[in-house]
């Protein structure tokens with residue numbers, strides 16, 4: 001049996017997988033067992049910020065492996081503490097909690113909010129339409145995308161959705177009972193949608209008036225993806241809680257939520273916890289990732305290359321208005337709305353050995369490793385143009 005047949009024999013059918021039998025990764029490339037090389041332009045859906053086989057990440061992992069792979073959170077762990085210290089100093093939040101995944105970090109953020117709002121009887125939590133916050137039931141309760149929600153009802157009580165960027169509805173729905181509004185400043189799975197400045201401004205004003213919490217889901221956008229550490233850094237606002245994951249662990253499972261000073265004493269020993277959260281090997285990879293991003297210029301590269309990629313894609317849009325409708329993004333998170341069959345575009349790019357991901361059926365999502373260089377951008381964009389031309393003549 002080949003790899004696809006074995007997968008389909010044993011797994012629940014949750015994934016549509018790309019037909020690739022991967023042997024190894026190096027930089028921005030993946031290599032198959034047959035020796036073919038693919039340019040990865042979606043980087044483990046925003047996980048592989050430093051690409052594959054990064055020497056600093058690998059040696060940090062090796063060092064920690066030789067010390068210990070796991071001890072329980074009953075113990076102090078210097079690696080975990082070092083990563084916490086770096087994140088807190090970098091972002092200005094007051095407290096952190098480490099998790100194994102994005103959805104688990106989002107759940108923790110909701111629990112923190114719940115405890116904080118208990119005495120004031122604030123209970124209503126809002127998410128935005130088209131949002132995605134994870135697969136567990138708390139995260140799904142505030143996620144807007146029907147594709148992920150349908151069939152999993154009932155959701156958490158007192159959760160509801162607000163129409164994306166609809167300032168009027170926001171004003172009508174939030175009030176004294178509002179506990180929290182959860183949002184992605186750039187929606188990932190929803191199609192790379194940017195929240196409007198007007199919406200953010202009104203959200204901040206209403207928070208001032210009613211005293212609810214703003215929870216920023218920076219799981220996909222955070223840790224430098226947009227060229228700044230957080231996507232909300234592009235806006236004039238500071239959330240009360242921020243949630244990160246994906247790129248944080250340098251490819252190992254690691255997430256976190258951080259909260260402002262006023263939330264520091266909400267949790268007391270035993271009210272929240274995790275067996276694996278903050279695994280020391282993942283934290284060691286996280287420290288290496290931050291060193292590269294912040295100290296060694298990778299985040300700056302993301303900003304620069306983001307501008308370059310967007311410019312190149314803008315030229316494609318201008319040249320092919322019949323195939324490309326719109327283009328949006330921040331840094332190295334760019335969505336291209338297609339007017340032609342998106343699945344066909346992704347398949348044709350795959351034949352050209354360029355890996356890209358489609359979201360929303362029509363948005364081509366560009367999420368390359370943040371270490372990408374101009375020649376990789378040029379190559380991917382030239383293949384994209386070739387594919388569009390081919391599809392256009394069919």
Ligand SMILES: Cc1ncc(COP(=O)(O)O)c(C=O)c1O
Pocket residue numbers: 045101102103104106132133134135184188189217218219220221245246
């Ligand atoms: C914005 C956002 N939130 C939450 C999640 C869920 O993260 P995880 O799959 O690590 O649970 C994702 C994953 O794609 C995401 O993009």
